Amino acid sequence: MNSIIALLLIQDGLTMGAVYALLALVLVMVFSVTRVILVAQGELVSYGALTMASLQAGHLPGTALIAVAGGVIAAAMELWAYARGPRSRTHLVAAALYVLVPLAVFGLVAALAPQGSGAFVRVLLTLLIVVPLGPILYRVAFQPLASAPVLVLLIVAVALHFVLTGLGLIAFGAEGVRVAPLIDGMLRFGPYFLSAQALFTIAITLALIAALFVFFGSTLSGKALRATAFNEVGARLVGISTTGSGLLAFSLAALIGTVSGILIGSFATIYYDTGFIIGLKGFVAAILGGLGSYPLAAFGAVLVGLLESGSSFFASAFKDVLVFALIIPILMWRSFSAGHAEEEEE
Amino acid sequence: MTLLLKVENLTVAYGKVEAISGVGLAIPEGRIVTVIGPNGAGKSTLLNAVMGLLPSRGRIVYAGQEVMQAKVEARVGAGLCLVPEKRELFAQMSVADNLLLGGYSRRHVRDDSRARDLDAMYTLFPRLRERHAQQARTLSGGERQMLALARALMARPKLLMLDEPSLGLAPRIVREVLEAVASLRDRGMSVLLVEQNARAALSVADYAYVLETGTVALEGPAREVAANPRVTETYIGVGHGAGAQREASTPLAAS
Numbered sequence: 331m332n333s334i335i336a337l338l339l340i341q342d343g344l345t346m347g348a349v350y351a352l353l354a355l356v357l358v359m360v361f362s363v364t365r366v367i368l369v370a371q372g373e374l375v376s377y378g379a380l381t382m383a384s385l386q387a388g389h390l391p392g393t394a395l396i397a398v399a400g401g402v403i404a405a406a407m408e409l410w411a412y413a414r415g416p417r418s419r420t421h422l423v424a425a426a427l428y429v430l431v432p433l434a435v436f437g438l439v440a441a442l443a444p445q446g447s448g449a450f451v452r453v454l455l456t457l458l459i460v461v462p463l464g465p466i467l468y469r470v471a472f473q474p475l476a477s478a479p480v481l482v483l484l485i486v487a488v489a490l491h492f493v494l495t496g497l498g499l500i501a502f503g504a505e506g507v508r509v510a511p512l513i514d515g516m517l518r519f520g521p522y523f524l525s526a527q528a529l530f531t532i533a534i535t536l537a538l539i540a541a542l543f544v545f546f547g548s549t550l551s552g553k554a555l556r557a558t559a560f561n562e563v564g565a566r567l568v569g570i571s572t573t574g575s576g577l578l579a580f581s582l583a584a585l586i587g588t589v590s591g592i593l594i595g596s597f598a599t600i601y602y603d604t605g606f607i608i609g610l611k612g613f614v615a616a617i618l619g620g621l622g623s624y625p626l627a628a629f630g631a632v633l634v635g636l637l638e639s640g641s642s643f644f645a646s647a648f649k650d651v652l653v654f655a656l657i658i659p660i661l662m663w664r665s666f667s668a669g670h671a672e673e674e675e676e
Numbered sequence: 677m678t679l680l681l682k683v684e685n686l687t688v689a690y691g692k693v694e695a696i697s698g699v700g701l702a703i704p705e706g707r708i709v710t711v712i713g714p715n716g717a718g719k720s721t722l723l724n725a726v727m728g729l730l731p732s733r734g735r736i737v738y739a740g741q742e743v744m745q746a747k748v749e750a751r752v753g754a755g756l757c758l759v760p761e762k763r764e765l766f767a768q769m770s771v772a773d774n775l776l777l778g779g780y781s782r783r784h785v786r787d788d789s790r791a792r793d794l795d796a797m798y799t800l801f802p803r804l805r806e807r808h809a810q811q812a813r814t815l816s817g818g819e820r821q822m823l824a825l826a827r828a829l830m831a832r833p834k835l836l837m838l839d840e841p842s843l844g845l846a847p848r849i850v851r852e853v854l855e856a857v858a859s860l861r862d863r864g865m866s867v868l869l870v871e872q873n874a875r876a877a878l879s880v881a882d883y884a885y886v887l888e889t890g891t892v893a894l895e896g897p898a899r900e901v902a903a904n905p906r907v908t909e910t911y912i913g914v915g916h917g918a919g920a921q922r923e924a925s926t927p928l929a930a931s
Contacts (some may be wrong), residue, residue, distance in 0.1 A: 415745060416745035416746065550776065550777075550780065550783055553769070553773055553776065553777055554777060554780055556766075556769065557766045557769065557773075557777050560766045560767065560768050560769065561764055561765070561766055561767070563729065563760070563762075563764045564764035564765060564766055565766075565777075566729070566748040566749065566752075567727070567748070567752065567757070567758055567760065567764055567828075568752065568777050568778050568779075568780045568781065568827065568830075568831065569748075569749045569752035569753055569780050569781030569831065570749065570777070570780055571747070571749045
C-alpha cells in the first residue's frame with residue numbers, strides 16, 4: 331500500500347464516517363427525546379437516495395405516494411382523537427396539515443418531475459417528499475405509545491423498518507441506483523487526487539453538525555428538545571409538549587436521513603434495503619457513546635468509516651463483518667465501565 | 677370573592693387502590709391555601725392530578741374553565757404551575773437555561789417581558805445570578821429550591837402549586853421561602869401550598885385543608901385549623917418533628 335492508496339482509503343473513510351456521524355447523532359437525539367431506537371432511520375436514507383435517483387430519471391417517485399398514504403392515516407388518527415376526546419382545534423389543524431402537505435408536494439412533483447429539472451430543484455423536491463414522512467411516522471407509529479416501555483418501542487421500530495423496506499421495494503423495485511454526484515471532478519494535489527463530491531459531503535456534514543449544535547445550544551426550541559430528553563416531567567411542567575418534541579425529533583431525523591441518502595447515493599449503489607446496513611453502522615457508532623453522548627457517537631462514526639474503508643481494501647469480503655464485530659469490544663468496554671455511564675440523579 | 681380553582685369530587689386510583697377519593701377544594705384569587713397531612717395522605721397525588729400529570733376522575737374548574745381533559749402544557753399556558761416535590765430541574769443544563777425554559781409557555785409573547793422576568797428572578801434570588809452559568813445539578817438543596825420556584829415564576833402563573841417547598845431545607849431558609857411565598861400573594865398570585873411542616877404552612881396560609889388517607893378530614897380558615905386541638909396534637913407537635921427527621925434522611929439535604 332502506498333501513500334496514494336492510503337489517502338484514498340482515508341478520504342473514503344472520512345466521507346462515510348461523516349455521514350455515519352450524522353446518522354449516529356440523530357439516533358442519539360431521537361432516543362434521548364422519545365426513547366425510540368429509530369431502526370427505520372436507514373430507510374429514510376435509502377428513500378432519500380432512491381427518490382433523488384428517481385427524479386434524475388424523470389420519474390414520479392413512489393415515496394410521494396407513500397407520504398400521501400401515511401398522511402391520510404395520520405389525519406384519520408387526529409380526527410379520531412378529535413371525535414373522542416377534547417374537541418381541540420389543534421387536532422383539526424394537524425389533520426389538515428397531514429393530508430394537505432403531502433398532497434401539495436405530490437402535485438408539485440408530478441408537475442415538475444417529467445420536465446427534468448436541475449440538481450438543486452431535485453434536492454429540494456427530494457427533501458419535500460421524504461422529510462414529512464418523519465412526523466407522519468411518529469404520529470402513526472409512536473405517538474399513541476408515548477408511555478410504552480423501551481422494549482415495546484423497539485419492537486414497533488423494527489416492525490416499522492420492515493414495513494418501510496417493503497414499501498420501498500414496491501415503490502422503487504429491486505434494482506439498485508446511483509445518484510449522480512452533485513459536484514463533479516477531482517482536485518489534484520501533486521500525485522494525490524481528492525474527489526470534489528467527497529469534500530462536498532464532508533463539508534455539508536460538518537455544516538449540518540454545526541447547525542445542530544447551534545440549534546440545540548442556542549435556540550429555545552432546541553433547548554426545549556434537550557430538556558425533554560433530560561427530564562420529561564420537568565419539560566411538561568414548563569409547558570413543553572412531549573408530542574411536539576417527538577414530532578420535531580422525527581422531523582430532524584427525516585431531514586438528516588434524506589440529506590445523508592442524497593450524499594451517500596453517489597458513493598454506493600443504493601437498493602431498497604441498503605438503508606438498514608447504513609443505519610446499523612450509524613447505530614454501532616452511537617453505541618460507542620452509550621446512545622447518550624454526542625461527541626463519542628461522532629468519534630465512533632469516524633472510526634467506523636475508517637475501519638470500513640480499510641477493511642474494504644485488505645479484506646473486502648469481510649467489510650461489514652469487521653465493522654459490526656467492532657460492537658463486541660465496544661459493548662465489553664461499556665459494560666466494564668458501566669459505573670461511570672449512569673447519569674446522576676438530580 | 678372569585679374562585680380561581682375549584683376541585684370537586686376528585687378521585688385518583690393507582691390500580692384498584694384509591695390514593696385520593698372524593699376530594700373537594702376551592703382556591704380564591706389572591707389567597708394562600710394549604711393542604712397539610714401526614715406522609716402518604718395523597719397530598720402530592722392531589723397536586724399532580726390538578727396539574728394533569730395523573731389521570732383522575734371528578735371535576736377541576738380553573739379560571740372558570742373545565743380543565744379535566746386539558747393537557748399539562750395547556751394548563752401551564754393558562755397560568756397553572758407546579759413546583760413538584762422532586763423539583764424536576766434540568767440537571768445537566770445551566771441555571772440560566774432552566775429559567776429560560778421556565779418561560780417556554782410564553783415564547784410567543786413578542787415583547788421583552790421574558791428578559792425582564794429573568795432579570796427580576798435574578799434580583800429576587802441573587803444567588804441564581806451568581807451561578808447562572810453553572811449546571812443545575814451543581815447547586816445545593818436550597819439553591820435548587822430557589823431555581824425550581826424561579827423557573828415556575830418565569831411562566832407568570834396565576835396559581836402556583838408548591839409541593840413541600842421546605843423539604844430538605846435548613847429552618848432559616850424555610851422561613852425565607854415562606855416569606856417569598858407570602859410576597860407572591862401580595863402581588864395577586866394564588867398559592868396552593870402542600871406541606872408536611874404544618875406549623876410553617878399554617879403560619880402563612882389563609883385557608884387550610886387537612887388531608888388524611890385520601891380524603892379531606894378537616895378544613896377551615898388557617899387560624900382556626902391551627903387552633904384545633906386535634907391538629908395541634910397530631911401535626912404541629914409531631915408533624916414538625918417528623919418534618920425535621922425527613923430533612924435529615926432526604927438525599928436532597930445530603931447532596
